[in-house]
Amino acid sequence: MIGMKKSSALLEYSVITLGSAMMAFALHFFLEPNTIAPGGVTGLAVVIQKLMGIPMDITNLAINVPLFIAGIMILGKAFGAKTAYATIMLSLFLRLFIIFFGADYTITSDILLAAIYGGVTLGVGIGLVFKMGGTTGGTDLAGAMLNHYIPTLSIAKLMMILDLMIVAFAGMVEKKMETALYSVIALYIVVKLADFIVEDLSYSKAFYIISQKSDIIGKRIIDELDRGVTSINSKGMYTGEEKEMLLCVVSRAQVIKLKKLVYEEDPYAFMMVATIHEVLGEGFKEVDSL
Structure with missing residues (x-):
């Protein structure tokens, strides 16, 4: 029984690692270079890096500390452990991509392609983390806490509500409505795919x-x-x-x-x-x- 629990925990943390890597990949290679902010702390991190030059991995950790503490208090230590791991792994992968590929590397400069492929990769990554019972902090952690009190709305849908407000703010900061509109496309894809992964692929x-x-x-x-x-x-x-x-x-x-x-x-x-x-x-x- 103990061996089975260890095997299950190893699988869960392996999937969380993969999900975090996919999220970092989407942010570094598609979204951030094209200033697409698909909501959440990561979306704010994109804008903050453009405006102030503060790396996304640092912003991600700094904002998530108080959210993480609140998450442990509301959702329990087990949930907090997975969230801490996912948050650290996301920041670690972001830092590794910056080191090996540089801060401004992008796969495509076509903003629509970046919104679509970035949204797909980010959505699958978030869905995998959710599936294993964790979050990567930010609005997904806030969404999980709200879901504790409002179970009729899924975590992904609560995220969308919070993220839409952040996207609107990002659009105002950038002073480009086009950027905000592309960010909404990416956000929609993220929410749909995250919900799809959590609800189970094997319907x-x-x-x-x-x-x-x-x-x-x-x-x-x-x-x-x-x-x-x-x-x-x-x-x-x-x-x-x-x-x-x-x-x-x-x-x-x-x-x-x-x-x-x-x-x-x-x-x-x-x-x-x-x-x-x-x-x-x-x-x-x-x-x-x-």
Whole structure:
């Protein structure tokens, strides 16, 4: 059991390291050289470096210290440890990129490409850190603290609210509306990708099936797809007819097979298909793996 916990912790911190490296890469090679500030402390750091020449890694650490202390008080020591590690790693990677590539190195000077590729790389990096239960400080830490009190809004969406205010401020400081608009594009991509990574890449599909041959269809799903099926009593409000509705969750690879199976038995079956971002339990993700 102890060995499993150590292995799990090693994996979590390895993923956080990768996420932090991706964030630093996006900031150094795409966003900062083109003065794109996608919100957060990193966005402020971009503006501060342009205005005052203070390196981003120093600004990142300086602003995050009080946020980090507040995070430990509200979210607990375990969350604080991962956040401290991610924040330090982000600053470390930023410093390493400056040392090896120089402060003004950029992959592209096309501001739209920089906003898109920088947003994608930054969003995936933030999502990986979130997935492992940490943050890199700044508005993602502030968002995590707010999520503790407002659980109906995801961390990424709370980040977006805070970041939009910072982007607006950055636009005023730069006195270039164009820069602020490109920053909003990058911010939107970051939030969407971070949410996508956190919600899980391995989404499944839920099928709601209403048919006159529900017993046969249910048995074939169990036998041929090796998936569980739940029968729900339902009643049509227009006809008043009572029928069985089948509920079944399958992987993406089984979607076509299930559709074909149902229509082989009943071409007039009524089906509803919904995307499920996370499924816990037998046949899918085990609860012990969380």
